[in-house]
Amino acid sequence: MRNPLSDKVVAIQPSGIRKFFDIVSEMKDAISLGVGEPDFDTPWRIREEGIYSLEKGRTFYTSNAGLKELREEICNYLGRKYGLKYQPGQILVTVGGSEAIDIGLRAMINPGEEVIIPQPSYVSYLPCAVLADAKPVIVNLKEENQFKLTAQELREVITDKTKVLILPFPNNPTGGIMNREELEEIAKVIIEKDIFVISDEIYSELTYQGKHVSIASIPGMAERTIVINGFSKAFAMTGWRLGYAAGPEEIIKQMIKIHQFAIMCAPTNSQFAAVEALKNCDEEVEKMVEAYNQRRRYLLHAFKEIGLDCFEPFGAFYVFPSIKKFGMTSEEFATRLLNEEKVAVVPGTAFGDCGEGFLRISYAYSIDNLKTAIMRLGNFVKRLETVD
Amino acid sequence: MREKILAMLEQNGRIDLKDLAVMLDMDEAALANEIAQMEKEHIICGYNTIINWDKTTEEKVTALIEVKVTPQRGHGFDSIAERIYNYNEVSSLYLMSGGFDFTVIIEGKSMKSVALFVSSKLATIDEVISTSTHFVLKKYKVYGMKGYW
Numbered sequence: 001m002r003n004p005l006s007d008k009v010v011a012i013q014p015s016g017i018r019k020f021f022d023i024v025s026e027m028k029d030a031i032s033l034g035v036g037e038p039d040f041d042t043p044w045r046i047r048e049e050g051i052y053s054l055e056k057g058r059t060f061y062t063s064n065a066g067l068k069e070l071r072e073e074i075c076n077y078l079g080r081k082y083g084l085k086y087q088p089g090q091i092l093v094t095v096g097g098s099e100a101i102d103i104g105l106r107a108m109i110n111p112g113e114e115v116i117i118p119q120p121s122y123v124s125y126l127p128c129a130v131l132a133d134a135k136p137v138i139v140n141l142k143e144e145n146q147f148k149l150t151a152q153e154l155r156e157v158i159t160d161k162t163k164v165l166i167l168p169f170p171n172n173p174t175g176g177i178m179n180r181e182e183l184e185e186i187a188k189v190i191i192e193k194d195i196f197v198i199s200d201e202i203y204s205e206l207t208y209q210g211k212h213v214s215i216a217s218i219p220g221m222a223e224r225t226i227v228i229n230g231f232s233k234a235f236a237m238t239g240w241r242l243g244y245a246a247g248p249e250e251i252i253k254q255m256i257k258i259h260q261f262a263i264m265c266a267p268t269n270s271q272f273a274a275v276e277a278l279k280n281c282d283e284e285v286e287k288m289v290e291a292y293n294q295r296r297r298y299l300l301h302a303f304k305e306i307g308l309d310c311f312e313p314f315g316a317f318y319v320f321p322s323i324k325k326f327g328m329t330s331e332e333f334a335t336r337l338l339n340e341e342k343v344a345v346v347p348g349t350a351f352g353d354c355g356e357g358f359l360r361i362s363y364a365y366s367i368d369n370l371k372t373a374i375m376r377l378g379n380f381v382k383r384l385e386t387v388d
Numbered sequence: 389m390r391e392k393i394l395a396m397l398e399q400n401g402r403i404d405l406k407d408l409a410v411m412l413d414m415d416e417a418a419l420a421n422e423i424a425q426m427e428k429e430h431i432i433c434g435y436n437t438i439i440n441w442d443k444t445t446e447e448k449v450t451a452l453i454e455v456k457v458t459p460q461r462g463h464g465f466d467s468i469a470e471r472i473y474n475y476n477e478v479s480s481l482y483l484m485s486g487g488f489d490f491t492v493i494i495e496g497k498s499m500k501s502v503a504l505f506v507s508s509k510l511a512t513i514d515e516v517i518s519t520s521t522h523f524v525l526k527k528y529k530v531y532g533m534k535g536y537w
Contacts, residue, residue, distance in 0.1 A: 290392075294411035301410040367407070 012127045016350030020338060030342040031373045033361045036172060036318070038236035040291075043277075043284040046235060050273035058272055064260040065252075066093025066244070067271045073278040074244055082204070082214040084227065086246045092255050093266045097202045097230040097243035098124055099259070104198050104226045104245055105132040105164065107254040113163040118149045119352025120320075121168040122200065135161070140354035143322065146311055147176035151185040158189070164196045167215060170203035173351045173360035174320040175296075175313020180213045187218045197225040202243070205234035205285055208293045209314035216246075223248050226255075231270075233316075234285055235277045240270040292317050295363040295370060302370075306378040307385070317364045320348065324357040326384050334359060340383075341376035389414070393422060394431070399532075401435040438531050448495055450524040451502045455490040455510065456517040465489065468515050477505050488520070499523060 024030045065071065071088035078084040094100040101124055111133040117125045118139045129136040137157050141147040169178045190197055197215055204212040216225040230243025245255060299319050303310045310321035323333045330347030338344050348355025363370060392412055396403060409416040426432045441448040457468050465483055472492060473481040480493040496502035511519050527537040
């Protein structure tokens with residue numbers, strides 16, 4: 001029989017995040033600080049809207065781009081939150097932000113064009129770029145820059161083939177954010193070199209030092225940026241699978257084509273519930289953000305006490321402590337921590353080679369959970385130090 | 389900041405002060421001081437425990453009693469209220485808008501003891517025009533806590 005598989009697909013590595021969690025689910029008393037998913041339930045008023053929508057029999061397809069009402073609300077939301085000006089025709093509602101990343105790249109890339117991917121970052125950029133026949137170009141972000149992308153770093157990797165920069169802030173896994181001045185520096189390079197940006201802003205609601213700034217709000221950038229956002233992180237709606245892309249109509253139109261043939265439309269029920277999320281849930285989101293912030297402070301304080309180095313992250317719900325001083329790889333550290341203390345974290349290397357020497361720890365868990373985990377982590381660190 | 393402290397204490401009155409200080413980005417001594425000050429000002433009036441008595445051997449019934457009264461010249465509702473709330477059986481008392489005046493919440497040992505209290509103590513107060521007693525059959529959510537009842 002002939003080889004039934006695509007070489008391109010076979011060459012792609014499966015996600016490094018999941019590996020540990022298969023072990024965790026079978027280990028008694030194990031605590032996982034690994035999954036990038038809010039521990040809150042979706043606010044009841046959103047769930048209730050979903051139920052109501054089913055009772056009403058709204059079970060048909062929506063238009064390919066998504067419900068008009070939802071796209072209008074997305075425009076309002078992006079306007080009032082981030083000062084972005086979009087028309088409903090510039091919005092595509094997708095199955096999670098991940099779909100938007102995938103089809104955004106596919107709509108923009110010709111074979112061999114280069115996509116710049118800063119790392120450490122979310123695991124899907126690289127495979128999506130590869131599947132879109134792009135040549136991925138990695139920029140290794142540095143801890144001393146708080147894992148921000150600098151204009152200098154960007155300039156160094158731009159070639160004539162560069163087409164798209166993926167800008168993943170607030171960042172998973174580092175928790176790093178970029179402020180307006182820093183984005184302006186990036187924007188200058190982008191405009192000068194005439195390239196485009198896919199800005200993954202899925203964690204935009206979760207910032208703890210001033211409001212999130214979208215690069216698309218910087219003059220001259222809206223026409224060359226696809227903003228990606230969604231409902232999973234801000235509204236604790238991961239399972240509803242709903243995200244969106246906002247950008248120039250010219251690009252969105254091509255994305256709609258791929259979406260129309262591959263997906264048809266995002267889940268109708270989720271779309272109706274999402275309208276409620278955007279309209280009436282500011283207070284609920286605020287409460288969740290406050291809770292995340294309290295946990296973030298708790299963890300950073302606890303790291304200091306147990307002697308784990310960590311730069312202060314101001315976004316998402318991750319901390320990214322350094323374990324370099326213990327003289328082992330992230331993978332070794334994480335494996336031993338799981339086996340010896342039953343705490344699961346993700347090795348930084350799951351998010352790129354430059355994540356070596358770091359761990360991603362999620363604080364989307366209750367304080368009680370975090371407390372127990374910190375105690376165990378503290379024991380582990382103490383043991384490592386006494387052995388040395 | 390006071391509101392943030394209160395919101396946290398309202399959720400968990402026994403939260404570790406050291407943790408709370410870290411979570412709210414405050415100095416621990418300053419936090420303790422602020423809480424003591426709010427206790428002094430009676431913003432914080434006490435620390436309760438939320439108990440599901442149904443899971444104990446103790447028999448308890450809760451009743452809501454709607455009471456209509458004739459307010460007194462010069463005292464309005466306040467002196468009648470005082471006569472009612474001084475009974476230990478009364479756990480809460482509210483003056484209401486609408487069709488009746490007071491909601492009296494009573495925790496008693498049995499329906500009979502509650503009924504006896506109403507007929508012998510509450511209904512016999514001169515200014516009380518009428519009472520209507522409603523017994524709680526099942527609790528679903530108490531003080532924001534669900535799933536325990």
